[in-house]
Amino acid sequence: MITIIFIIISFQEFRLNGYLHLHQDKISEAGLTTKWQGVVRIEGIWNLATWVIIILLFVLPDSYFLLLASILLLIEAVIVHQLDQITMKINHN
Numbered sequence: 001m002i003t004i005i006f007i008i009i010s011f012q013e014f015r016l017n018g019y020l021h022l023h024q025d026k027i028s029e030a031g032l033t034t035k036w037q038g039v040v041r042i043e044g045i046w047n048l049a050t051w052v053i054i055i056l057l058f059v060l061p062d063s064y065f066l067l068l069a070s071i072l073l074l075i076e077a078v079i080v081h082q083l084d085q086i087t088m089k090i091n092h093n
Helices: 002-022 024-029 033-059 062-092
Strands: none
């Protein structure tokens, strides 16, 4: 179940990220450039960390799976929330 949730959240992140890259002019018009750059920076770092966590899921004993998967989902959800907030703000302007 956790894997399905992760795939759904990752797809949503990909969709929002693509949308925001296409509408960068609206981001600057809304005065959200700094927030957008911060989210992109965090997302880049997080993408690297995600690979480390995924590799750890395969290497570590099963007792760590739930903890690592929960951390993975939580941070992924926070990033998607930040992207969604920017999307909502540029659509309201």
